[in-house]
Amino acid sequence: MPLLEVRDLTVEYTTQRGAMRAVDGVSFAVEAGQHLGLIGESGCGKSTLGRALLRVLPRNGSIAGGEIRLNDRDLVTISEEQMRRARWRELSMVPQSSMDALDPVYRVGDQIKEVLTNRGDYNRRAARERAVELFALVGLAKDRLSNYPHEFSGGMRQRAVIALALALEPDLVVADEPVTALDVIVQHQVLKTFRELQERFDLSVIMITHDISVVAETCDEVAVMYAGKIVEQTSVERFFHQPFHPYTLGLQNAYPSLHDANRVLISIDGYPPDLIDPPSGCRFRDRCPFAIERCQHEEPPLIEVAPGHRAACHRWPEVEKLRSLAKEAATWQKRP
Ligand SMILES: Nc1ncnc2c1ncn2[C@@H]1O[C@H](COP(=O)(O)OP(=O)(O)OP(=O)(O)O)[C@@H](O)[C@H]1O
Ligand code: SF4
Ligand SMILES: [Mg+2]
Structure with missing residues (x-):
């Protein structure tokens, strides 16, 4: 059985011009440990689909139909409290802009520790140790934990957000354009980190990107989106x-x-x-x-x-x- 099974998912935004169906009857599955690339040009619905999976849509967006089955239940119909427990522990997200994931007025380490203690079962001491471990995992020095987000380079910030997404060992990470804003060398390093984590922890990843080379570098499977629909899906090969x-x-x-x-x-x-x-x-x-x-x-x-x-x-x-x-x-x- 696949880890994630999305069936006929439809997501709409309410706009002044009427209802906009940004994701229209999309179905796909992700196996445990699989790395699925979701590709398509700007505005085709990639981020909307990613955000719908975590139920973190903007206020005017809603899931209009379909199922999102993860670990044997439908994320569309579970309560907000159940969904809150599933986020971070079962599925997490690296949002399209790393600045959106980090609060500029808190130290990065404190933000990671907060997820560990508030969303997970870590006490303060264990959270401190885990934060150091997570930073090491994504190639960041532990003394950087006391930095604020603006003290990081773009690549470092992106790594910190990946560490945050991995904090409670989710089964699935939805990574929305995690390397788009980075230069090619840093891109390659961050993608390599993803690939290593996937192999080490059997992590499943949905890698949202408009860049074919990112797909070539990290994915096993690819789904191509066009105007709210999946138009092709197959192996990377x-x-x-x-x-x-x-x-x-x-x-x-x-x-x-x-x-x-x-x-x-x-x-x-x-x-x-x-x-x-x-x-x-x-x-x-x-x-x-x-x-x-x-x-x-x-x-x-x-x-x-x-x-x-x-x-x-x-x-x-x-x-x-x-x-x-x-x-x-x-x-x-x-x-x-
Ligand atoms: N909050 C919103 N309200 C209304 N329409 C929206 C909203 N967010 C996105 N849209 C529209 O939904 C469609 C899909 O947007 P989405 O952000 O999912 O695309 P995307 O594939 O992620 O694009 P990009 O590659 O530029 O990030 C677009 O037409 C966009 O204008
Ligand atoms: S040939 Fe295929 S892709 Fe082109 S318009 Fe017809 S159905 Fe669409
Ligand atoms: Mg997007």
């Missing part, structure tokens, strides 16, 4: 070598290749649709060079296109042809 969805093909074109440094980068023109009034049919159709009449009115279901590989595109049986055409810059210039 297949994601890079046998992608099915035209949006995934487009994303890969937009990033430098490890194997072909001279490849010309091709971007996907246009923007994702307005989620208050999404288009009929396939949500990618206005940017997809392979769109056909059927894509205008019939929504492609997310179906198994190969063992352990799901994709939502009407033209998946022609994938070999689409992959080859997608490599040409000209293909992406003649959109519908």
